[in-house]
Amino acid sequence: MSVLFFSGVFVYCMKYKHFLIMLLSLEVVVLSIFISFLCFFSFFNLEVFTSIIYLAMSVCEGALGLSLLVLIIRTHGSDMILNFDLLW
Template structure:
């Protein structure tokens, strides 16, 4: 039977894998891409917090990582709002790179 520590390591790995799979396969809309990136960041944060708790290290690095992930999410939402206002939707196939 698996102990709780191995489960606490496997679940974030599955989250990271599912986030990568979602980012690669469902990349038609920008919102889907941003959500899968945030899901990967959540998995990385959970894995890092678990590993830092196991070795008894400081947790300040995980708080710093969480702050950077929140800033990344805010920048992604800002880009999404700018794209929707300028192009009318968030579908990648409708973007024209030559258009200003």
């Protein structure tokens, strides 16, 4: 599971050209944390209700990210992050 987490962080840090790729790598990180929670809670025979709450919050985060993506594409015409940099 740590491989999934670190691969998501690596893609987020190295491939920051498009906003969609950044959102997808953040979702990989969130899902790897969810799987870790689920394994931890099932290993110690604890309630998995906390992981379901975490999954609901991550779904809300994904919907917010997609709405931001649609807003950015409608206003600027593309999802390239480098277009928003004021130093270029």
